[in-house]
Amino acid sequence: MKIALPVSQKSLIQWVSQATGISSLGVKVRLRGNDLHILCESPECPQRWRTLVDLLHALQHTDLDALTKNEQPSIYQVFVYGRKKGENRPQWCHQVFLNQLDLHLQQVEQALIADAEKSSRTGGALILSNESLARKGDPNAIARYLSESLSTFGIGVEVKAKKQQPTLENPSNQNRLLIYCQSSYTPDPSLIAEPVAQKLRSLKLSGYQDAVIATQVDGETDFDWMLRVDLTPPEIMLKEWARWGDLQAIARILNERLSDLAIKVTATLKESTLHIFCSAADPKATEQIPDKTQCLQAIMPQLQALAPQGILAATVYGHQTIDHEPAWIDWQSLPATEHPDLAVSALELSSAGDEPAIIFLLERLLNPDIDTRLKTGGTRVLLLRKGDLLHIMCEALVCPSRKQVASKVTQFVRQLKIVGIAGVRVYGRRAGNKEPFWHYGVDFINRQRLVPEPTPEFAATAAYVGELLTPEANEPVLRPDLTSQDVQSIFVEVAQDWGARIRRWLLATQLFAEKEQSQEQQVEENGWRVALVWGLLGFLLTLQSDWILGYITSHSIPETPKIASTRPQLSSAEEQNQRLERTVFFTNTSPASKNQVFNASGFTQKEESITRGKATATAILLAARSPMPSFNARQLDEQLALYKQRLAKNGKPPDVLIIGSSRALRGIDPTTLSQALATQGYSDIDVFNFGINGATAQVVDFILRRVLQPSELPKLIIWADGARAFNNGREDVTFKAIAASPGYQQVLQKAPANENSQNSNTTSASIKREQSFKNTTHTDNNSQALDARLNQALATISTTYNQRNQLKSLLNKTLKSLPLLRGKSAVNQKITSADPEQDVFEQAVDFDGFLAIPIRFNPATYYQKHPKVNGSYDNDYKSFQLGGEQDAALQAVLQFCASTKITIVFVNMPLSAEYLDAVRKKYEQDFQQYMLRLAENSNLIYRDLSLIWPQANENFSDPSHLNLYGAEKVSKKLAIDPMIPWPTK
Template identity: 40%
Template sequence: MNIAQGIKIRMGNRSPYTLSSSPQAVGSRLPLLPWLYRVIGIPHVNLQVRLRGNNLYLLAEGRDCPNRSLIFEQLVRSLSKTQIETLLPPSQPKIYQVILYGRRVGEPRPQWAEVIHLAQIDRYLENLDDPKTEAETTVAIELANLGMARRGRPDAIARYLSEALTALGVAVRASVKSAALPEETGLPQTANLASVFSSTASLTPQALLNRLWVVCESAYSPDSTLLTETIAQNLRDLELDGFRDAIVFSRVRGETEPEWVLRVDLTPPQEMLKDWARWGDVEALTRLMNNAVRDQGVEIAATLMDITLHVTAQRTDAPEKERVFAAIAPLIDTIAPQGIHAMAVYGLSGTPNPMPHLSIPDAPVWVQWMNLPAAEHPALSESTRQLAQQGDLSAIAFLLTRQLNPNLDTQLATGGIRLQVRQKEDLLHIMTDAPVCPPQSQVGTKVAKYIRSLNLPDVQGVRIYGRRSGQKRPLWSYGVDFATRDHLIPEATPEFAASDAYVGDLLTKEPGALTVPEFEDTEPTIWDRLIEAIQGGMARTRIFTIASETAPNTARATQSAAPNEVKAAIVWAVLGILLTVQADWLLGQFVKPLIAAKATPTVSPAPLPPEQTALPQLSLQKTAGFDVIGSGFTQSGQTLMTPGSDSTALLASPLKPKAAIDTSRSPYPTFNAPQLDEKFVLYRQYVAQNGVPDILVVGSSRAMRGIDPVVLEQTLATQGYPGMRVFNFGVNGATVQVVDLIVRRVLASEKQPKMILFADGLRAYNDGRPDATFNAIVSSPGFRKLPEIATESAPNPTQAFTKPLETIARTNTTVVDRYQSFNDQLLQQAGQLSTVWNERDKLQTLLKRGLSFSFAPTASSEPDGESTIAQDGQGLIDINGFLPISNRFNPVTYYQKYSRVAGDSDADYANFNLDGAQTQALRSLAQYTKSQEIPLVVLNLPLTENYLDPYRRDREQQFQQYLMRLSGELGFTYRDLLENWKNTPDYFSDPSHLNRYGAHAVSTHIAKDPLIPWRKR
């Protein structure tokens, strides 16, 4: 093995440095090389070291090849007295092996090599004192480590895995935790690796199993396909007893969030064979019987004919009947295979038949018949396929598992492809997972064809998904309908757990806490102490209080004195009033001279005469024959945008004509939301010209900018839905309450669309933030007269749906009117006492002029187009209600202009709550659309990776679970697109809004989604 001249190690934020062959070069920085030179103590020997994974490589070279036994002995004796980790950086993974090489200077390959297992250093010392053969020592050490790994020792398991992964530069750490796993699957989900259930009183002994946690660290991000099967096979080869599964995290060294997660089923092969044999699997039964008679030298073969299992037991001389039958009869009786009523055992002598299952032997030495439990118990009498045809999901899962895993050895080695089956209404949903995600081309059509052959009752279609074991969401989906289905009321995709044994405790509630408890450092940092000191100081002023439960004792002491707090509040109130009066007096003295001064008239210069530009005499007449050209630039279609030489070509639809609407001339009262007024008039115009849209897109500005009606119409036409009409009714600031109001009240008088596409994100559902848009609408003149508008074209909806909003309207109107009256009286009284109240408009103008002069905007501080566009899209919305934005998000330049807002400071995520008025509005909307037979599809639109910090990502995961739960409960379709294009900034105009290129991608994607119940016209 070639050894590099040195390695670079990074400690925290320090600069990298190199372990070179010269001890003086690193003697003051890292004690490893000086220590090695000292303990080896051979002059004229040059040493080079390299750290890779959990291994330390040491190359010794000189003019003559260094003495192998001398270096080995010196190093072994020294390592027995020194912890090598003390000589390495704290961030370096634990060292499991030291590999020694020796060669002459200039030779390309070493002449000798030795391996020192640090966990077995005592055995090396014994061998030095009592020499044995090298082979015996090596084999004994390897067997000892393998034995400890099979007994479940986490350090031995880590060393065992490290031997296979170190070559890839992957370091391994392992930990074992008792995982008390209840048998029912209705538990809350958790992923903090330190979390275990505190009470096991209600658990059965079978549920008290261990879980193995494995953390793989590397200096880069390895491809999961390179590691997952290797890790799974090595872990399963150990045949660990008492372990249900292993959770493997791969992460880049120095980071807390894993790159990927893998779940490995550690069910022993013998137990897996028994599970399959229970379903009547002949191959599994044969292997179990062969294991039972292996000590007799008998070979078992079996074949199933109708309901009888025919078994041949053969060896050179005839096997003993009683002994063979005593070994296999209790085993088969205990298993009680499904659908097998009897077993016939034949004793044969001679060379075993290579294909014994093709026929029953003609002249056996002996025959023994045995009735099996299926002959007596009706529940066992039917075959597995018969149960599957009756709709038994467990039987279906087993049959599909055997179909997808034809090679039993491969399945036992890696766990193979595992399946979960769920049925929702008339759809069968099947999740497939494996250490490497099963390929859709090999799995999707095969599963669909087999399900079709079963002719299942009440099943009109199948949806198949694929993912890597341990993932929550599928990487691909495939759907087939066996008959024409009723798409009026769509059913949501069921939520699949990470495994059937327990519900998704791989989901993360705290993305940063993804390390095994043994590896965590809970010691408070200097920064934590500084924050606590500042909190204590602020709390002592009696102005601030500490809301956290972990507040220091000093703050708690100050909060306990209630009378003192009242006194402090009075003192600060008096000081505040005095400060206000003084500021008002000073402003009055400042404003009066300025107002009294007369403004000097200014003379505007006369406009310059327009410059005359000579133009060439060119004919601008239309060329003859231009009208009859049927192709070329006049045809509509997709536009390929290439803004610059360095830009990536992006697809976008041709720009539609802009909608020119003067809402002031509208006959309808205002809703206190200019864009809602505009969209209402635009929708009326659209319906008058084109008819009612087949698909109505609703939501906030994310929907208005994220769903392109033209692209959706064109793509749906290619999918077999021609002539569809789509209108985008997105409104800035819209929440679920606003959408519910638009659908059930504002548009209730119109002809209803055939589908509603609610495209938005968490902000629209968060009840913790004020719903300013909804509050403004319900206090508007338009809302008060809404019943009049609603009766212009059609009767009102049923009273069950209108009553809540009417009640809200009356309540809000009363509250707003009373508040406005009180506010006017208070301002009038305060104005009489103020010296500047009557001149407040002039003061405001003076202050604006002063500030604009002092802080004149520069080129770098001017907002770009996206900030202006984000206001309301005035004049840019097209005739289909879509707002096409061409700006492309560049994280580097964007955050030079605008400050980065962390998730915990973002008002959209403030006081995060998903159980309030917005949820009630979603329920009302779902009930209304269901009563009107209008499919409701809810989309969670994409966000950028820059926007999804750990705080936002945690809330987004809770939001996804919330919508998955409600989709099944309320009967709407939910599709999650949150992270589909998170690493494609060219699809966004800012961190959280799509541009027209992103809208093209999203619209194309959803049009091809087989799980969305599109309806033909």
């Protein structure tokens, strides 16, 4: 049975046959990782050196990657075999490094001249090993060096270097190695992790902070797994431990220092004195006594520079052998005698709660073999203290075993007896992962709340997973794609082409002419005359068109007959009440609401379900009766009216206030949250949802610091939103509408008094920002007044002004009837209804301000009605930047909450995988880093729920908003979150 070979292998076989003169039937090739294996066979075994000379000459003029048509990873080395037909084993094998072809050719030609058939192998003095080249830090040389091990597993390697930005953990500008592994299968991380790490660390690369290994299956675009390798040089690791007083590390450093003197060192620690014993390194030199002066000159400068923690002095002994009495003794004081901070041992510091000391002792506990740690990086410990719990993350190249790690760590922490620590939580993960593979917890005392704690975010102190690979690195390996520059150039060319076509068409109508210099001069001379003539003609044309349209409107649209009303005149309040009754009646009797009010048996459901439909109508009435002018945002007016009613009814603010955009409005159910908190022992917690569609950080800042008084705010605020609310690059439409409202003007008039009472520490940036909005709104109001006067003047002379609505309806019907625009109108209808917020705007909130959406997101049907917008064209992420006015608003809110002792929690709301494409995911990762840094340096509590259900579409109403089922789950999850200090009665 014949097996069809890939095209790339057929091309290689033909190339080898032509280069060596061996029949293609006697040539076999195989690609494994970055290695090309060539087997040459014939009735008589091919001559080794003649075959190699021909092949090397051909390799000098051939690009092997071109022969494979980029279907395989780059080829770094070639193995050539020769055997006789019918035999199973080759008679000879030769390895060729493609980066040293000239040296190989020189070596083979010399062997051919010297009749090398009798010698099995020539000397390799001319050939430099891949390891020696890789030590220089060249990525291509490192790739060839790693391929020596990985190609045996069929894994191809490509290496790149990326410049890292300075951070707190890495202040120096070091590089990061990006190692991409490509194969036909997914290799087990435990199979290649430690061998690759040992090979990388053995190079002792300078200028590299760490390496990231990412594996990818041929034909796939995503990486299967990632692994982070610490490239900290072994000597730096030794010094870090030696500074903490580790005996093994100190002894190893001293032995390296004394190796040139043929002296070996052993060390012991008694109380706070280090005892160092010096003897001859050669056991045969029994009569040799180490020279005292040489030993002290080599040992003491090292100890003075290390300044080991908790070691006050060092006693140095000179021995003929360890068993003999010392020939000489010397005592020296160490820096700890002069610096009290160094006199305390690492164990005492750990018992006092010093986190660096705890990390050192835990890493020493989990890395008993110092050689293994220096070769692979060992097990790393990350520490995070939250409340009375100590969270400990243990990560290594291969995830540490729970049985071997958890009990050791918990027992050690228990023995420390750290004040204020009531329990410990231990986690294990592979280096490079964000989420742990396992977790384990022990409580030292009976804690009041026995609820499951979420895994804390260790990303603030560790290498964040989203930063391990850049967006460019996430592209398929060795598969170049269309770049953003290419797309931009294509659009420029298309725009220029269309611009030229439109210009030619306008000139062809003879209504337009080319603009010449002489014409420009003539217009400048007679400009005012021309303007006057054309202005009069335009006015006459406008007046005539108005008369004609007025005639058409009056004869085409019949007037609505006026029916005399026999109903008695009602006051405005009574009329609003009747309108409210009609609205509620219509809502409750509609088919959509009937299913919500009545159950299958015909009996009414709980009162809670009915009141959800009445809240919006009540809010409309309350907003109409409110003395506060409108904010040009209907939902803000209504939510504020409901909130004021809650304050008047209860006489105090709610215990918890939820605020944010539509993600908050539809994402957290106050009723479910209150009930879930009751099961945790927090009874009668009053929760209100103040979510506003389109609310940004500026809108939230305005509501909390300007609209509401401090006495109207609770002690806990949950700000639920996402990255788009903080994008300073997009136009803030919602806040601009509010800033142009009469309600905003009234609030700003009261602002000076409120500033003194609310927040005396308002930043100068916030004051400047609000002053600029004052000037803007003042200009807008003047423009609106001028516009109103012009409209009144136009109404007196125009015949169609009073019938403009009828004219608009007539033109709309006429345009829709045109066959050319019928298809476009349908498309426009789809586009205008594509906004998920607009679809649910008319639905009713309940009396807690929550908008319950029962729709379940189904991509198959959703995108039939709504367009699928890529993140590159999403206006919410347009010119994405985290700073400017939105950042100033956030800082103002945090400062205000700190001064008024209000706890503020920010919840990054869940998003679906349909929504998180590559562009949005990058921006979301930037936002997460922004919030993590902010939470470290402020009073903000940050909880990230964005990726808890990426594939659970049943929890979403659209790609970026939760439905009522998802809101219920989020509310329950927040209720058991121990990071949130819920208020107690």
